[in-house]
Amino acid sequence: MNKHTLISLLALTLGLASATxxxxxxxxxxxxxxxxxxxxxPLRSLGLDTVTGAQIQIPGVPPRTLKVTVNAAGRTELTVPDLPPGRVTVTLTRAGQRITRELDVLPPTTGHPAFRSLTNPGLSFEREQVLPDQVQVLLNPALTGAALNRRLETLRRYGTVTAETLRLPTTNARLAPPTGSPCGGTLAVIQLGSGQTLEEVLNALLADNSGDIWYPDPISSTKTPAALAQVRPGPFQSAPPQQAVPGVRGNLPAPQTGSFYYQPNRSPLRPGRVLGAARRDLGGAGSTIAVLDTGFSAALDLHGELPSSRVMTPLNALQPAGAGTFSGTGDFWEGHGTQVAILAAGGQSGVAPQATALPIKVCAPDLDGRAVCTTRSVLRGVCLALDSVPANRLVLNLSLGGSVPTNAIHAALNWAEQQGAVVVAAGGNQGLNGHPPEYPAAFARPGVGSQRQLNLLAVASVRPGGPAGWTYSGFSTRGNYLNVSAPGEALNIGHPYLYSGTSFAAPLVAGAAALVQGAGLNLTPATPQNALRTAVSAQAASALQAVSVKAFMLSPARVRSMPGIEPTPDLSKY
Structure with a gap:
């Protein structure tokens, strides 16, 4: 008996409507x-028509603070608590019987401050917002031809509809999407018409049980520092304008406002030295690290660490898949995506110097000189990576994040893991601002209802110091979803600037995953993750690779001991 059949039976017993x-x-x-x-x-939006005599519970919210009222039409309404965006369960208990519904909390409208700065308690800043007049809808991949057109026509009742395929054209696609891939379908975007509200349209789409509509979602758009997981890590001195540097191929631009080139008041770190050197036969050959970021420019790879032979044709996910996917892929701002790729797979500074890099541009420059990444572009980027590289040879690096989760992105990453891909995400740089969770990294938190905990590696930043030899970077977000750490403060890759942020800790972990994946260590009988096979037998067999790579990376013999801090890979143990 599945979840929704059980809920329907309970609903009949309690006199409640069935779940959607x-x-x-x-x-x-x-x-x-x-x-x-x-x-x-309105509780009827949760499929609940009457709650007389029932107790309502939401995890983490004192029951006495929950406010339930009856409106003028006689409908019962629940005032949604001021919770961080994301999935929560709403449980009703009456006469010893329980029924649970799942609610996705959206950020409040503009004007509701959500977090207060810990460094200056007198200041507060707005939550990341969702676009109030747009909805994205991921449709069932089985919908094609006339059936697809009919479904798109029904969506037009809510506003103007544009649609795109998430795949490359057949002439360019490297791989055919297996059955069931969320990346094999159509993504529709609805520009809401007059009188339509975001919540009403999302809930109307959820109420469609035809199976045509897979994931309706709001669209969030984040800017740096949040979008690229960057904040200033405490006291710092901005790097001086770039001058010509002898012995390098090009020049980096002068730092801009919001620069991630920092000179913190501490000694710089060479990632290769602090992580140790892996065996010579472990270089990540055969593994591809997809870097979903700001693009890639060889001119910003000052020492030529990523030769063209190890860089797949960069892709552009800022627009629908098509001819434009192969143009406009150059990096911007100050080369964030290029530097992330170097830390993952660079010949001198990278962790996996034999791995292949696949740069995918998912962030665009904004008018104020910062970068902006939309959830729609990130979803496209994940699908382009899966379209280009066999999942069991793929590491996805997402050095970006925002506070509003997207269900379609959870589904795409979930499916990627089930096919054997390893997902690495920056844990966030809100350590000085209340530690709000950042997605997609926070999808590694314990599962909620029908949304499972992903196996992705959520990366915190550490720096030398403390009794164990390492301590958290002050800017690094902390939370129950973080499961691995790496150096991410004042990183020195031989450029005139130093790099700080979980954005730069994440590719070090992605490189370590590529070492394991490329060498096939996750399939070696002697490795410790084989003990996990029984424990994870309930998972799809295709997910074993992602689980075993993570288990091998974090096995006790291959991490540094840091009490109270997520383990850091020690490459010299490989």
Whole structure:
């Protein structure tokens, strides 16, 4: 008996309506409703018509603070608590029986400060917002031809619809998408018409149980520092304008406002020295690290660490897949994506000097000189990577993040893991601002309802210091989803500037994953992850590679001992 059949039976017993949720990708269930923090949610949106005599519970919220009222139409409404964006469960208990629904909390409307700065308690800043007039809808990949056109026509009742395929054209695609891939379908974007509200349209789409609509989502758009996981790590001195440097191929631009080129008041670190050197036969050959970031420019690879022979044709995910996917891929700002690729796979500074890099541009320059990444572009980027490289030879590096999760991205990453890909994400740089969770890294937190905990590696930043030899970087976000750390402060890769942020810690872990993946160590009988095979037998067999790579990377013989801090890979143990 599946989850929703059981809920329906309980609902009949309690006199409650049945749930609307579906799980198009197993482990990536849809919510039963969307609502903004602070808004009044009609309980019928959760499939609940009457709650007389029932107790309502939301984890982490004292029951006495939950406010339930009856509106003028006689409908019962729940005031959504001021919770961080993401999935929560709403449980009703009556006469010893329980029924649970799943709610996706959206950020409040503009004007509701959510977090206060710990460094200056008198200041607060707004939560990341979602676009108030757009909805993205990931459709069932089985919809084609006339059936697809009919479904798109029904979406037009909510506004103007544009649609795109998430795949490359057949003439360019490297791989055919296996059945069930969320990347094999159509992504529609609805520009809401007059009188349509975001929450109403999202909930109307959730109520469609035809199976045509897989994941309706809001669209969030983040800017740096949040978008690229960058903040200033405490006291620092901005690097001087770039001058010509003898012995290098090019010049980096002068740092801009919000620069991630920092000169913290501490000694620089050479990643290769502090992580140790892996065996010579472990270089990551055969593994590809997809860097979803700001693009790639060889001119910003000052020492030529990534020759063209180890860089796949860069892709552009800022627009729908097509001829434009292969143009406009150059890096911008100050080369964030290029530097991340170097740390992962560079010949001198990278962890996996024999791995291949696949740069995918998912962030664009904004008018104020900062970078902006939309969830739609990130979803495209994940699908382009899966379209280009066999999943069991792929490491996805996402040195980006935002506070609003996207269900379609969870589904795509979940499916990628089930096919054997390893996912690495920057844990966030909000350590000085209340530690709000950052997605997609926070998808590694314990699962909620039908949305499972992903096996991705969520990376914190550490620096030398403390009794164990390492301590958290002050800017690094902390939370129950972080499961590995790496040096991420004042990194020196032979450029005139130093790099700080979880954005730069993440590719060191991605490189370590490529070492394991490229050498096939995750399949060696003697490796410790084989003990996990029984424990994870309930998971799809295709997910074993991602699980075993993680287990091997974090086995006790291959990490540094740091009490209270997530383990850091020690490459000299490989």
């Amino acid at each position: 949720g579906l799980s198009p990708v197993p482990g990536s269930g849809r919510p039963d409703a969307f609502a903004r923090a602070g808004d009044r949610l």
